[in-house]
Amino acid sequence: MSFEGDPARSVRKRWFVSRFVLVPCALVLIAVLWNAWVFTHNHGVVAGRVVDAAGAPVEGAEVKLWVFNFTTFVEQASTKTRSDGSFEFAKNPSHNIQLSAEKLGVGRSRIPVRLYFQSEDIVLKRPLQLSSADADNK
Amino acid sequence: MVRHQRSWPIHLALLIVCLVMLVPFYWVLKTSISGENIFSYPPNIIPRAPHPFYYVDVWYAIPFARYFLNSVVVSVLTIVANVVLNAMAGYSLTQSFPGKRVVLMLFLSCMMIPFQATIIPAYLITGKLGLLDSYLGLALPMFSTIICIFVFKASFDAVPRSLIDAARVDGLSEGRIIWKVMMPLAKSAVATNVILSFIWSWNNFMWPLIATRSQDMQTLPLGLARFISYQEDTTGALYAFCIMVLAPGILLFLLAQKEFVQGLTTGATKG
Numbered sequence: 001m002s003f004e005g006d007p008a009r010s011v012r013k014r015w016f017v018s019r020f021v022l023v024p025c026a027l028v029l030i031a032v033l034w035n036a037w038v039f040t041h042n043h044g045v046v047a048g049r050v051v052d053a054a055g056a057p058v059e060g061a062e063v064k065l066w067v068f069n070f071t072t073f074v075e076q077a078s079t080k081t082r083s084d085g086s087f088e089f090a091k092n093p094s095h096n097i098q099l100s101a102e103k104l105g106v107g108r109s110r111i112p113v114r115l116y117f118q119s120e121d122i123v124l125k126r127p128l129q130l131s132s133a134d135a136d137n138k
Numbered sequence: 139m140v141r142h143q144r145s146w147p148i149h150l151a152l153l154i155v156c157l158v159m160l161v162p163f164y165w166v167l168k169t170s171i172s173g174e175n176i177f178s179y180p181p182n183i184i185p186r187a188p189h190p191f192y193y194v195d196v197w198y199a200i201p202f203a204r205y206f207l208n209s210v211v212v213s214v215l216t217i218v219a220n221v222v223l224n225a226m227a228g229y230s231l232t233q234s235f236p237g238k239r240v241v242l243m244l245f246l247s248c249m250m251i252p253f254q255a256t257i258i259p260a261y262l263i264t265g266k267l268g269l270l271d272s273y274l275g276l277a278l279p280m281f282s283t284i285i286c287i288f289v290f291k292a293s294f295d296a297v298p299r300s301l302i303d304a305a306r307v308d309g310l311s312e313g314r315i316i317w318k319v320m321m322p323l324a325k326s327a328v329a330t331n332v333i334l335s336f337i338w339s340w341n342n343f344m345w346p347l348i349a350t351r352s353q354d355m356q357t358l359p360l361g362l363a364r365f366i367s368y369q370e371d372t373t374g375a376l377y378a379f380c381i382m383v384l385a386p387g388i389l390l391f392l393l394a395q396k397e398f399v400q401g402l403t404t405g406a407t408k409g
């Protein structure tokens with residue numbers, strides 16, 4: 001039986017490729033893909049580096065993770081930088097955080113970090129740069 | 139060619155009117171990605187440093203997914219009930235029966251009664267049925283709307299009488315005539331019913347406020363009110379919330395706008 005000879009099948013096929021089916025299907029597909037991406041990238045890892053005003057890595061700087069808690073940022077965790085100035089937090093629960101770094105004699109820095117979903121794994125593209133001017137301001 | 143030359147001022151005027159009408163939508167969208175306060179001076183037409191994080195804030199500030207699901211379930215129930223019940227009511231109004239004029243007058247007069255005036259009886263009836271704080275109870279008062287009944291009636295009136303008579307001769311029952319003969323010819327009326335009932339149900343604030351008791355049964359408009367009540371400095375997030383609430387209705391309208399306009403104008407040019 002040819003397709004052209006079956007009007008019911010033709011109507012069904014036209015319905016399946018209509019905008020009333022294609023648009024919701026596309027939206028569902030986007031939602032599924034987005035959720036798959038979220039579930040594979042939500043371990044709460046926040047990594048980055050701390051450098052001084054000249055751009056050299058700072059070892060032993062205290063880095064704090066601040067999490068937005070309804071009205072204000074509260075301290076969630078802290079760690080020290082390694083010899084190459086890198087640091088890493090493992091269990092960030094939020095999507096709206098701030099990172100602060102401080103070392104006596106070098107300076108301090110604090111930056112806001114916005115994430116696309118809670119506990120998103122992120123490696124900071126730009127390092128936290130410690131400066132004494134920032135320390136004076138705070 | 140001459141006709142085209144003459145029509146461009148009209149098109150220009152229409153374009154300007156369209157732009158003016160779209161400004162509030164653009165402003166909401168712009169604020170939702172920039173967070174710029176509406177009172178800031180000088181106002182910026184182009185958003186500065188746009189970002190999507192206000193949408194993320196809204197998603198996590200309240201149980202948005204739950205409210206969205208509630209709104210979808212209530213809207214789907216309302217749409218299905220409206221299409222089925224209004225089609226049956228509209229078909230019956232195309233037939234001749236004793237007291238038809240009285241029924242028509244009753245329908246038209248009932249259109250003048252605002253919903254607020256019927257809230258207490260609606261609440262009592264829903265309570266007696268044990269449907270308070272349930273999806274069915276949230277959708278029940280919107281199961282049929284008189285305007286949509288008249289949309290179906292106008293559409294069914296345009297169907298030739300001989301077609302219905304032929305269906306009766308072929309042995310179809312009245313129910314099957316509605317679903318097999320009339321409904322396929324009234325797609326625009328169905329689209330109009332779907333869009334109108336969806337928008338009324340989706341935007342309904344008063345009835346869900348009264349009929350829900352638990353937070354889990356609240357719909358998006360209630361979520362918006364709750365969001366405003368406990369969030370400070372919400373300019374960007376508030377507008378993002380508005381966009382998230384508006385988007386499904388706009389999408390549905392854009393999908394079915396051709397049928398919607400046809401449905402509203404059915405019968406307007408008859409004769």
